Amino acid sequence: MSVEYSGAGDPKRSLELLWDVRERPRRGPRPRLTVDRIVRAATEIADGEGLDALSMRRIADTLGVAPMSIYTYVPGKSELIDVMMDRALGEATPPREDLPWRDKLRHIARENWDLYHRHPWMLQVVTARPPLGPNLLDKYEYELRAVDGLGLTDVEMDSVVSLVTGFAASSARSSVDVAQAERRTGITDREWWEATSPFLEKVIDPGRYPLGMRVGAAAGEEYDGAIGPEHAFEFGLERVLDGIEALVRSRAAGEDA
Template sequence: MTTEYSGTGDPRRSLELLWGVKEPPRRGPKPRLTAEKIVRTAIEVADAEGLDALSMRRIAEALGVSPMSIYTYVPGKAELIDVMVDRAFGELTPPRHGSWRERLDHIARENWALYHRHPWLLQITMTRPPMGPNTIEKYEFELRAVDGLGLTDLEMDAVVALVTGFAESAARTSVNAAEAERRTGMTDEEWWEACAPFLDRFVNEEDYPLGTRVGTAAGQEYHASVAPARAFEFGLARVLDGIEVLINSR
């Protein structure tokens, strides 16, 4: 899979696109293309075909225009990816009420769901996040979830990074499991059934007592090597428990 990086394009051009500062002036009839239409189409292509399929040529094909006409509105793929990420973040809803734990739980679930709607987001490294309105609003409402709890500013930032980072990691495991099934045409249960006769010859309870016992129990319960949704629920609860210890120490 392709790995892309946000924040690798021209910063000025990216920011102009993100904040809608610059649209080419037009007289007469309404232009057929706009930057927003290009971004929407790019997201549709990435959702349907994956980030590997995304190119200016593919977007132009979907829009029924020439590839060169795209560059009138979007300078390149790097800047386009910044705007795609920011638009996707605009789908997130902030927590409206509840305790700090309920608010962070909401944030984690929103991020988990977003990555499943747009799996291509998981292929983008965001150490330089796109500094668009939705990205900044996301950070703001995530910080509000832990405001007033006695945490320092750096601790607030770290808590938000912990919760959103966990949701991203858990979603990646889930999406990758689904992709493995799609590529092989086999469910996890079918794959284990195919492996079982060979494993029975080499893996025994005497040599691997813990792995055999625990693995058998997990396999019977999950019918797979991993249960991403269950792991998300378990992990999120433990993450929030840890944050509670931090808050109570204040």
């Protein structure tokens, strides 16, 4: 599975597409395509088959046009991925303003978790240079509002948002990997364990791994597999929030002092 990098194309062209400020011809026939149609087609391909399957030719075939016509609207795959990312981020919804801050961050984390499951290809995109489009900036704004007024510094607010969204992405990656492993191998986790267990029972001495055998058996029964991505996500999210709460309390205690 290949990795793509956001911001890898022409920054000016990407920003023009992201903010829809491209210069359009004032005369001539009505365009047969639009950037929106191209992005929707590209997203459907990536959703179903991953970014490895995405190419300008594949998009053109899907839309029933010549490959070169795509380049009239989008300069290349890199710029297209930037727009795809921003459009996908626009699907996430902000938390209600009346919620407590922990519930707001839970909502944000779960929205990110759901987003990566709807569009697993997003996990193939390294966003060290994020696509600075309107949806990304809107999302960042309401995520910051979730922790505004808690006594944190601006840098701490940014770090809290990065911690929560990064945790959601990492957890979603594990979950997506499990689903893809089952789909690509054709066997479930339970079937894999049933195939390996008879051999392991012969070669493993339980007395050598008493904790591993006991805890592993309990976890395997609970998860019905080697790992439980949803359980890990929910458990880890609460521990992340506990840590943030400790930070918030320490800031409040410092102000009182």
